[in-house]
Amino acid sequence: MIPELGHFALILAFLLAAVQAILPLVGAQRDDPALMALGRPAAIGQFAMIAIAFLALMYAFVVSDFTVSNVVENSHSAKPMLYKVAGVWGNHEGSMVLWVLILALFGALVAVFGGNLPQRLQARALSVQAMIGVGFLAFILATSNPFLRVDPPPLDGNDLNPLLQDPGLAFHPPFLYLGYVGFSMAFSFAVAALIEGRVDAAWGRWVRPWTLAAWCALTIGIGLGSWWAYYELGWGGWWFWDPVENASFMPWLTGTALLHSAIVVEKRDALKSWTILLAIVTFGLSLLGTFLVRSGVLTSVHAFAVDPKRGVFILMLLALTIGGSLTLYAVRAPALKGGGLFAPISREGALVLNNLLLAIAAATVLTGTLYPLALEAMGGGTVSVGPPYFNAVFMPLAVPLVAAMAIGPMLAWKRGDLPGALGRLKAAALLTAIIALGTLYWQTGGPVLAFIGIALAAWAFFGALTEFADRIRLFRAPPAENWRRALGLPRSAWGLTLAHAGLGLAIAGMVGTSAWKSEVIERVGPGDTLALAGYELVFDGVERIAGPNYSAERGSVTVTRNGDTVTVLRPEKRWYPVARMPTTEAAIRTTLLSDIYVALGDGPDPTGGWVLRAWHHPLVPWLWIGIAIMALGGTVSLTDRRLRVGAPRRARGNAAGGHPQPAE
Amino acid sequence: MTRKKRRLYLLGLSLGGLAVAAALALIAFQDNLLFFYSPSDLQAKTLAPEQRFRLGGLVAEESFEHLSDGITVRFVVTDLTNTIPVVFAGILPDLFREGQGVVAEGRLRADGVFEASDVLAKHDETYMPREVADALKQSGEWRGDE
Numbered sequence: 166m167i168p169e170l171g172h173f174a175l176i177l178a179f180l181l182a183a184v185q186a187i188l189p190l191v192g193a194q195r196d197d198p199a200l201m202a203l204g205r206p207a208a209i210g211q212f213a214m215i216a217i218a219f220l221a222l223m224y225a226f227v228v229s230d231f232t233v234s235n236v237v238e239n240s241h242s243a244k245p246m247l248y249k250v251a252g253v254w255g256n257h258e259g260s261m262v263l264w265v266l267i268l269a270l271f272g273a274l275v276a277v278f279g280g281n282l283p284q285r286l287q288a289r290a291l292s293v294q295a296m297i298g299v300g301f302l303a304f305i306l307a308t309s310n311p312f313l314r315v316d317p318p319p320l321d322g323n324d325l326n327p328l329l330q331d332p333g334l335a336f337h338p339p340f341l342y343l344g345y346v347g348f349s350m351a352f353s354f355a356v357a358a359l360i361e362g363r364v365d366a367a368w369g370r371w372v373r374p375w376t377l378a379a380w381c382a383l384t385i386g387i388g389l390g391s392w393w394a395y396y397e398l399g400w401g402g403w404w405f406w407d408p409v410e411n412a413s414f415m416p417w418l419t420g421t422a423l424l425h426s427a428i429v430v431e432k433r434d435a436l437k438s439w440t441i442l443l444a445i446v447t448f449g450l451s452l453l454g455t456f457l458v459r460s461g462v463l464t465s466v467h468a469f470a471v472d473p474k475r476g477v478f479i480l481m482l483l484a485l486t487i488g489g490s491l492t493l494y495a496v497r498a499p500a501l502k503g504g505g506l507f508a509p510i511s512r513e514g515a516l517v518l519n520n521l522l523l524a525i526a527a528a529t530v531l532t533g534t535l536y537p538l539a540l541e542a543m544g545g546g547t548v549s550v551g552p553p554y555f556n557a558v559f560m561p562l563a564v565p566l567v568a569a570m571a572i573g574p575m576l577a578w579k580r581g582d583l584p585g586a587l588g589r590l591k592a593a594a595l596l597t598a599i600i601a602l603g604t605l606y607w608q609t610g611g612p613v614l615a616f617i618g619i620a621l622a623a624w625a626f627f628g629a630l631t632e633f634a635d636r637i638r639l640f641r642a643p644p645a646e647n648w649r650r651a652l653g654l655p656r657s658a659w660g661l662t663l664a665h666a667g668l669g670l671a672i673a674g675m676v677g678t679s680a681w682k683s684e685v686i687e688r689v690g691p692g693d694t695l696a697l698a699g700y701e702l703v704f705d706g707v708e709r710i711a712g713p714n715y716s717a718e719r720g721s722v723t724v725t726r727n728g729d730t731v732t733v734l735r736p737e738k739r740w741y742p743v744a745r746m747p748t749t750e751a752a753i754r755t756t757l758l759s760d761i762y763v764a765l766g767d768g769p770d771p772t773g774g775w776v777l778r779a780w781h782h783p784l785v786p787w788l789w790i791g792i793a794i795m796a797l798g799g800t801v802s803l804t805d806r807r808l809r810v811g812a813p814r815r816a817r818g819n820a821a822g823g824h825p826q827p828a829e
Numbered sequence: 830m831t832r833k834k835r836r837l838y839l840l841g842l843s844l845g846g847l848a849v850a851a852a853l854a855l856i857a858f859q860d861n862l863l864f865f866y867s868p869s870d871l872q873a874k875t876l877a878p879e880q881r882f883r884l885g886g887l888v889a890e891e892s893f894e895h896l897s898d899g900i901t902v903r904f905v906v907t908d909l910t911n912t913i914p915v916v917f918a919g920i921l922p923d924l925f926r927e928g929q930g931v932v933a934e935g936r937l938r939a940d941g942v943f944e945a946s947d948v949l950a951k952h953d954e955t956y957m958p959r960e961v962a963d964a965l966k967q968s969g970e971w972r973g974d975e
Binding site for chain 2: 399400506507509517518521522525526528529532533536546547548549550551553554557558561562686687688746747748749764766767770774776778
């Protein structure tokens, strides 16, 4: 009964979305307030219906209702509760429901909090948002119904892919979708503004928090995915330039650009049509990501099970959305009036440079990701484009981007003073030089590029701090005055410092682990010792243990340094009998400076030996810390008072359970 | 600075940036494209000795063995028409099994043995790498359409 209710609610949501897509738009054209006003209740109703469907599906997973085929295929009665819940979005059908749920949530938030928006803009934005909803709800109902029944029901399910049974991955998809789908807001407002033919500072002020919220979620989502790959796949890599990873990275790049160009729209009333274009492209790339993951056109380790019908459907949605919005853009963009002028050396100029580099970087990643498809379509053979390509094209673009990142915030709006800005960065330059030389001294060996990387990281980090120190007049005013100024700074200034400094830390982590990691792999018996980066690893042996839905062989490795025991690591090899899949659980000892990472390989051989693989990853914790700080910076910036001016506070807790509220 | 000038300036900058990006991409493509070959493709091709590529097919039944150093493993990749022996020193992905699809990245040694530097992990046991499926279809050994 409950699955049928869920299915029925989805159909109702589809109908409501259709109403919401058409009537408010017609109302806005005809200047009919009654029709325009329909958008808000429709948006809230659509969200409520999808929420009912989502909860129905979750209920089926939680009570292990094996009459539902999706539950049979992706769950098991012995699975821990967290993964029963996470199993809802650990498969194609369920994750699509989560996708439209978030889409409708954003629509509902506009309906609830957008009371002070111009009515026409709100009506049009809600319509556009609902058009996307119609497309994807039709997709779910036509090709991916999560509520299909099986008869007769099996006694138990097939279990969720064990690799996905992990806390990092349980929360990875919701954050990723919040990011992907969050950009739909910027898209809807961009299209609405194009229909309207008008973009002003108020538009920028309204779009920026949504973009910022989506960006934070996407940053966290990518970070979680990367972290999961690092510890779960058992080989210590954190980024593989896999097509599906690129699919999430491209909207991140253009979304970052959008975040910065929206500042210019808001503050200086310039770069309008570029910002609109970025909003369209960013959401287009999000959709492209959805297409790549679900169609199976590219070989990826992350691909969902493939059904060509689905690929064609999403491709059509993609073509309609991007084609339609770009056509509208071509027709309407020339009518958008440009605003304030600025000199090349200015805050605006720096933000334009940031936008150019990010957009070009996204374009090169896109080229590399789609190249194998193009080549194969032209009969050029099957190829894959690997990490060397991406490193070769991405690094030369990232270097000037990061180098300029420290300088940009120092420049004034309209006309900046470059020598002056550089002069204020003297201390940062000095600290950067000290760090680079220090690295050169401590780390003999390692590629020259690594020192450049560390220097860049230090430059970004100290540059961000210098800007902050300047603002609070550190060392130039008494501490009490510093403190007073720091408290008085707008939250967006805190956000800038945190996000830029966080990126610096993350870069240091990337460079550290790429350039100076060390690895040993050896066949060991109990009592054997491995030497790794100044540590000794003693293999104590292996025992059998039983988990809730798996059995495992757990190794014990004692880590010592100069005779003192540091820790005992317990890497596991698990066997999930229902899914008939083994997984490797690496054991990691982290200090804030580096990780020791141990994975259990093949074994036991006839003499009782096991293959043990151990890594030392210097600085890798900074990567996750840096990403977390970036996301924190974005969140702090969201709480800026300025962003509330455009959207006054309403009573808490309506329709927004547990969701980051951009207007708060 | 007039609006027109600023436009020109921006346009020039964007075009310059795109040109640099295109140049970077082309240079990088030249060296970094990894072609995918099946064992049968390799019969028909002569490769530059150090050229890296991806080899795909099925792990032949009863071909898997450990070499005496305890680390290196040896197995045979087959598309059921031709075979190529592969050596790999490292930890195999969890889903590596005889009879299953596999994609290995590395180079062909002069003695005709493929030296793999990576054996690709697949997250899902029902997931067959598309290239492997295509290669099997080509050699007429594809069974069923899962």
